[in-house]
Amino acid sequence: MKKILILILILLSCLPVLAQNWDWGDPIDPLQAKFKVLHYKLELTLLPDSQSIQGSNTITFSAEEKLDTLRLNLINYYQVEKVVMNGAEVKFSHQNDMLDVIPIDCTCDQVQVFYSGKTPIALNPPWTGGFTWTKDDLDNHWMGLSSQGEGAKIFMPALDHPSSQPTQGADLILTAPKPYFIASNGRLLEVKESEGSLTYHWSTDYPINNYNLNFTLGVFHEEKLDFQSASGKTIPMHVWVLQENRAKAKELLETLKVSTQTHEKYFGAFPFPEDKIAVVETPYLGMEHQTINAYGNNFQFIPMGKVNYDWLLHHELGHEWFGNKISVKDWADMWIHEGITAYGDWLFFWEHGGAEAYFSKVKKESRGITNSLPVVSPPNSTEERAYHSDIYTKGAMVIHSLRGILGDEVFFPMLKAFSSDDRFTYQNKVVTKDFTDFVEAFSGKDLDGFFNLYLYNTDLPKLKISKKNKDTYAIALQGIDFEIPLEIETSEGIKRLEIGKKGVEIKSASAPVVDPKGWLMLQK
Template sequence: MKKILILLLIIGLHLSCFGQKNWDWGGPVDPLQAKFEILHYTLDLEILPETQTISGRSIVKFQSNEELDVLRLNLIDQYVVSKVLMNGEEVEFSHENDLLDVKPIDCTCNEVEIHYSGKTPIALNPPWTGGFTWEKDSFGNHWMGLSSQGEGAKIFMPALDHPSSEPLEGVDLIFTVPKGYFVASNGLLQSTSEEGEKVQYHWSSQYPINNYNVNFTLGVFYSEKSDFQSSSGETFPIEVIVLKENQAKAKELLEVLEVSARTHEKFFGPYPWPDDKLAIVETPYLGMEHQTINAYGNNYQFVPMGQTKYDWLLHHELGHEWFGNKVSVGDWADFWLHEGITAYGDWLFYQEHDGLQAYLEKAKEVGQGIAHEKPVVSKPNSTEEEAYHPEIYTKGAYVMHSLRWLLGDEVFFPFLKALASDQRWTYENQIDTDDFYSFLKEFTGKDLTRFLDLYLKSTKVPEVKITPKGSNEYRVSLEGIKFEMPVEIQTSEGLEKVMLGKKKVIVSSESRPIVDPNGWLMLQK
């Protein structure tokens, strides 16, 4: 319970506002931005730790089926745009209200190059209230982390900043920093070059990527790496990048990361980014699921779990490589598909390494903290701030736990892997809650709409009613639902499964029966 309260307190801090400006994102797609899609971003920046500024350019490759009068991108006003080029020529633009409106020239070109610079926005409560985090390590070296899930990419680069927009052909990320520093980023490191007192790193990924997953972290680091043999049969790099001062902890961290990766592969399928890498980087804030370079700031708080070690933060953020990064939503209304399924993956670590009873105890512990205050699925076209609350984690995970009970392991676990691998909502394609409903019905042959609507779209919880009926008999029902579902009942004779709903069912027992003793369902008892 203590862990749940701490987690909910941490999550609650996300809802605090920026001291400077609240940069939310999502909501309805801007009509001007609905006219084009992004193919590729090239970000070429110099990072200046002494002044906490960035300076450089971004090349945005796009496509449209119509001639554009305005190419509208998002970039916060805190940065100064010095010039915008198309086909090598300077073009007209306006930059206000965090919008960069470019007037395209009469050409067949599909790229725009934006030059900009400025002081970076400071994260007040990263990663929930994001921005740049500038700190120093114990040796006095600069240490910078970036977090932007709640704000979008516009706090560091010009972008079509909506969760439905991902660059279909990936990103190239080029960073110039003072010599002695390293920048960890998405994809694979293509080259390192030095000139004078500066060093440049070029990272590249050809995979689609959500805007807030584009990321970079600066510091004086030590790397521990190995090869990871995936369940797919592919081999690719696995790496932990830690502060130089934590070099002695890197090997153990790599071992913990590998155990988590293998556990996720068992339940979710092969790691989604085999052409890049599986890596984490130590950050000056708790963590975030940045594609192929997850942020890790949990201070090596490993706990024993069966015969292995568990780091809840590392495991959770790694799970987002499947649900959040590979399987992504285009509307924050469906945020639970990122957080709820990934949080459920955390519970599966308990089962895999400490047994079913540990898993069930974890589920009960989480269930006790669910207040049922808001629907898990928020209104269509939600912003990130509107959709984000603790129950997209906890109740979302519990819905998956209950589905396991309703479907049985022999159906549920193949369904989970199939969901993470179906091309209709992986990589460049996206998913919503209705897709989840329809795929569940398609895969299992069962229509569970009423069950899912109850727990995802309302705050109602069925109430267990038990009333004595003569000697050694009890009437048992569930009030508040219009359908039946299988429920375990503990009687004096043992466990039995019955279909329960509003209609009363007669149960024989020499002692008062216990409904759902293993906690598979969210019920008022």
């Protein structure tokens, strides 16, 4: 009987560890509010045969007071072997996905955690994330990691809260068996070869979101070029694709180049010029990972004008500006990441397809708006609570509506100015009010009613058109207590009028068409 139990335990240990529905957000833990992370130094060996990892993470932190407990997050699937501070092992407790470290009596600002274990397997990456271990068509191992919904705790000990990021960047020192390559964040400083393995040292000095820390393993073909940025700097640009897809790599690189140029035109210079612009082919659809975006869209290029468009590549690249450079401190405001980035997708149609393609795209996407939940979630939301489809489509539509209200001569400089403002970028995280206050200050317009209606509520104003006599029509918007500019197509051309619940009367020999281009979300 004892032998059977041992055999069962051995067999169970060989099974893959399926990811749970981990989440993150909520109010920050009081113990974690007492310190800030400055830097992560992640040293890991990736073991594809056993789908496991082993190594350590060194966390450099600052605290205004002496800490009795240094609380980190790390899922219990991993075994913590030891924790070291100031060269000495310290006591710790690891339970309920929390790692509580009891600091020794010192003025230490670093802790090193040694751990190992089988990785959690992603159930539906990237939406339900984890590790995706598979093999390519040549029978080589291929691994991707996705963790936006789960946080960094599924692969390393960290202060796992959206308000926290290592403000001085991170070093990722990653080892794999030969001949595997590991693509990661930042710039590649060194490759060390030892018997049977390769170690890659990636480094970034920029602040970086926890879920943006990432690594992908495989046997890849690389294409690269030097990208001339709008800033005047030359930035390395790379694509890494599986060997069986090497024939598509140059086209992917060119598509990446065009998308970067398009984003730079509307959002400003690429935000991480000291690192790189890059994508790596992953065994799941994709995800924004600072300077190493995951790409799994199977090279579905769409001709648009004189260039190719890849919606997945373009969208994830847009997050380098909104999501990575500008980051929210509370998942409640996640629409700033997804909505403005989704609007950047629409701008590709404007830039390369023209006005007709742009307005057709807007019309198509707006049909998917559900208005089931407000775009902005309640304060201290978890990622799961804040994540829903309208943060993409309705969020983008809010930005599109702002363009209609402000006009291009104000809107486009405003968008670029916001993405370049030091108050909101890199280590300075934002909330929705930062954005709305900035737009009002930049434009000189009172837009409180507009933002409250479309960001914090689900009701839409109802358009009412009444014929008064042969050539007179009354037009009003019910359900709002402010006026908003609307284009009205009449027999004499398009008029632009401020309209609210009191309404206006217009003359037209034919029935007027209100908002013919679809600038606003209305009940018609």
